[in-house]
Amino acid sequence: MKDLFRRAPRRFTAARIDSQAIPDNMWVKCPSCGDLIYTRQFSDNLKVCKCGYHMRLAAREWLGLLDDSSFVEFDATLASVDTLGFVSPRHVYAQKVQESQEQTGLNDALITGSGTIDGLALGLAVTEFEFIGGSMGSAFGERLVRVIEWAVDAGVPLLTINASGGARQEEGTLALLQMAKVTMALTRLAAAGQPHIAVLVDPCYGGVLASYTSVADVIIAEPGARIGFAGRRVIEQTIRQKLPAHFQTAEFSLSHGMIDMVVPRSELRHVLATLLRLYRNVPGSATDLRGIASLAQVEE
Structure with missing residues (x-):
């Protein structure tokens, strides 16, 4: 490794x-x-x-995208609180969080910080799917907002790497509010003229897809990654129809205009570095840079 x-x-x-x-x-x-x-x-x-x-890669394995020793972690001790005292017939939320912390060595499902790729600075947020399915709770949302605000103040792009099942149901409305909270924070990043590049890896579902990843300036997915809001089985039961075999794959999403490109893992660092250089060299707001993703694919 x-x-x-x-x-x-x-x-x-x-x-x-x-x-x-x-x-x-x-x-x-x-x-x-x-x-x-x-x-x-x-x-x-x-x-x-x-x-x-x-x-699937663990969140810390994704840090290999960055230049050696360039990663500086933010808010590592920030963790969710069981405000609702959630208990179900299958599990107690507080115990589930503790078990996930012991299993992953993380306090929550998101790692945030700063780093560089080919010497180009950026803010970074990576989800850990093994921590309650990479679900977005209050600590997840707060960590993400803080790294977005850091990127705004530092004048650098934001890269998010996302594998999630959506909002964390055990936190109820508090988890759902993070969708709006994070999306609003990203408007500040756009106003500062800095891009948000989202990488979708298998799987990426629910509120994470429906909020901040879908409004990214460039949306990249790994080959074969499952991407969607509701799961395949739920949709089939709802519409009472059989869905195509390739439904909700990265390739299906690309063909229907939902993402910008599908990039194999071996090429991802090069594509990200190219995008960072392109955004750095083009003046104006990130929201005005139409078609920049396609330039990254053809640049040598």
């Missing part, structure tokens, strides 16, 4: 992760094609199978 995102020795080095996070198993079975892959080879290939299936 040390060289998770390395494409070329001088351009793409991965974030260091604790050795305990490295799996002991020698082989990894691809959930898509079923092939067995040597663990080291799988890691060297950025956790992408030869069939093209993109395995």
Whole structure:
């Protein structure tokens, strides 16, 4: 995992992760094609199978997109409070949060901070799907707003990497309010002329998709990522029709104009660096830069 995102020795080095996070198993079975892959080879290939299936990355693994030692974390101790005292027949919310904190080593489902890609500064927010499905609660929303405000003050772009099931139901209205809260904060970023680049990874659903990711200046998705508001089964039961096999995939969303591009993981850092350079070199508000995403795909 040390060289998770390395494409070329001088351009793409991965974030260091604790050795305990490295799996002991020698082989990894691809959930898509079923092939067995040597663990080291799988890691060297950025956790992408030869069939093209993109395995989910942990939030801290995504920090490998950044230049070495450039990441500075914000608000790491900020955590949600069980204001409602939520209890259901299946779980107690406070216990669920504690279990997720112990499992992931994070206080909530979002990591925020600053860093650089090819020397270009940016604000960064990455969701951790293993923390209650990457759901957006009050701490999630507050962390995201704070990094947006930092980006506004610093005059730099914002990059979000999103894998989520939506708003956190255990926090009720408090979670739903984060959708509006974060979206309003992004209007300040746009007014400052700085872009928000959203990367959608598998899966990205619910309130996260319906709020801040959908209003990004550039929306990128990984190949095969599932993207939507409601799940496939819920939609089929509602409309009483069978949906196409490729429904709610990144490719389906691209063909219907919902996202700007589908980028393989091995090319993501280069595309992001290109976008950052393009936005930096074009004067005016980010909201006026139509078609800039297509330029990133053709730039050498």
